[in-house]
Amino acid sequence: MREFKRKSRVLLVDDNADHLRGIKELVTLEGCYDVVGTTTSANVAINLIKKYRPDIVLMDINMPEKDGLQAIQEIEKLGLDTRVIALSGYDDADLIFRAMKIGAKGYVLKTMASAQLIYAIDEVAAGKVYLPSALSSRFFEYFQRSFKNEAVVSDEENLLTYLTSREEEVLELLTQGNNYKGIAGKLFISETTVKTHVNNIFQKLQVNDRTQAVLYAINNGFGNRKRSKVAV
C-alpha cells in the first residue's frame, strides 16, 4: 500500500545529535520518506515546521532545554496538518497520557524496534492515531484510574436522586446562572414557587445557598452527564 502514496515529509527532533543521526539513517533507508530536516532544538523545530510544513514530526519529549510536550502543544496550536509523534525514553503512564491529551498522534519508545517506529509513522501518516499495544495498555490504566473516584461518587449516596423532575429543572437553570426571576420566567411559574422549589432543593442536597447547590450538582454528575472530570 505504501508504495502507491506520495512520500511523507518528515522532520526529526532530538536533542541528542548521535541519536538524531541514527533515526535519520533509519528513516531514510526506509525509502518512502523525505526527511525535510533534523534539529536538536525544539524552538528551531517550530520554525522549521512553519517553513516546510512536514507531514510528520518525530519529537523527542525528554529534552533538557525545552520541554518536548510544550513544543507539541505549540505545534498543535498552529493548526497545520502536521502530525506529531512523541519519541520518549520512558513508558511512564502520566507522560503518555499528557502527550496524547495535547494532541500527539503517536508515542513510541526509543528502545522499541525500528520496525515499530516505521510502522507508527505509516499509521500516523495514514491519518490514524497510533500507540503500541504495550503503551496503549498503560494509557488506559491511567485513564481508568482517573475516572474511578468519580464512579465512587455516583453511588446511591448521590443526593441528586432525591430531587423531583421539577426540582431538577430548577436546579438545571440554577447551574446556568439564573436568578429567581429568570427561572420563573423560563418555567412560566411565579417567583415564589421557584423559591419553594429552591428551598426544597437545598434541604435535599443539604446545602445552604445556591452556590453550594450548583457546586454539588456539578461535582455529582449533573448537567446531562455530558461533563466529566479527568485528573491531569
Added chain:
Amino acid sequence: MREFKRKSRVLLVDDNADHLRGIKELVTLEGCYDVVGTTTSANVAINLIKKYRPDIVLMDINMPEKDGLQAIQEIEKLGLDTRVIALSGYDDADLIFRAMKIGAKGYVLKTMASAQLIYAIDEVAAGKVYLPSALSSRFFEYFQRSFKNEAVVSDEENLLTYLTSREEEVLELLTQGNNYKGIAGKLFISETTVKTHVNNIFQKLQVNDRTQAVLYAINNGFGNRKRSKVAV
C-alpha cells in the same frame, strides 16, 4: 506462554442466544478457558459474577432490555478481580470512549476475526487493557477532540487572567461555597473588603453574581488546573 498458566474462567453475556452459542464454541475450542456460564440477561450475569467470580466477562453492550454499559459499571462497582471485555457491533467512538471510561478492560467488535477475540482475552487475562489498533485510533481521535475546546478556551480570551492574586484567592474560596463571612474569616480581612474584591471579580469576569462567577471559574480552567473537561 499461555499453556503455563491456569485456565482463565470466562463468563459470556449476549442477548442473542445463537451468537452466544457461537462464542461459547469458539472460546471452548481454544482449550485454555473454562466457560463458567453463559446468559442472555445482564441482570442474571451480575448474579453469576457474584457467585462464580470469573476472571473474564465478555459482555455484549448492544442489548435491548438492559444497557450493557450500565451492567459493566455495576460490575466494576463490585470491586472484584473480574475484568470485563465489551463486545459490540459498532465501532462508534463515543461508545468505545464510554466503555473504556467506566472500566471495560477491552472492546472487541463482533465482526472481528475470532483470533482477535482470543488475543484480546489473553491480553486482558494477563492484566493488560486491550483495544484493537483500529478502535484504539478511534478512541484517541475522540479523546483528543474532547480536549481541543479546552485548549481554545485557555487562550488569551480567558478573563481569569485579569484577576489579581488576591482576587484569585477570593474566587477560590467562592468556588468552595463560602459566603462573605467565611471568606473574611479565612483571609483575616473584613467582610467589606471581601465585598470589594468580589465586586471587582464580577466586573472582570463580566458576571452579575457569585454563582455565575463560580460557573465561569469552573468552566475556564480554574482550580489549580487539576480539573479538565471531557465530553462524555
Added chain:
DNA sequence: TTCGTTCTAAATCTTTAGATTGATAAAATA
C-alpha cells in the same frame, strides 16, 4: 516625585436570597 495598581476598609443603599408558614389542587399510591 508622581503615577498607577493593589489591598485594605467603611458607609450607604437597593436588591436578591433564603426561611417560614400556610394553603389549594392534581396526581399518584396504598
Added chain:
DNA sequence: TATTTTATCAATCTAAAGATTTAGAACGAA
C-alpha cells in the same frame, strides 16, 4: 377511599448579597 407526593402560590420577615462611592497605605515603575 384515604393518604402521600408533587406542584403551585402568597405573605412576611431576616439575612445576605451586591452596587456605589470614597479613601488611606503600600509598592513599584516611570
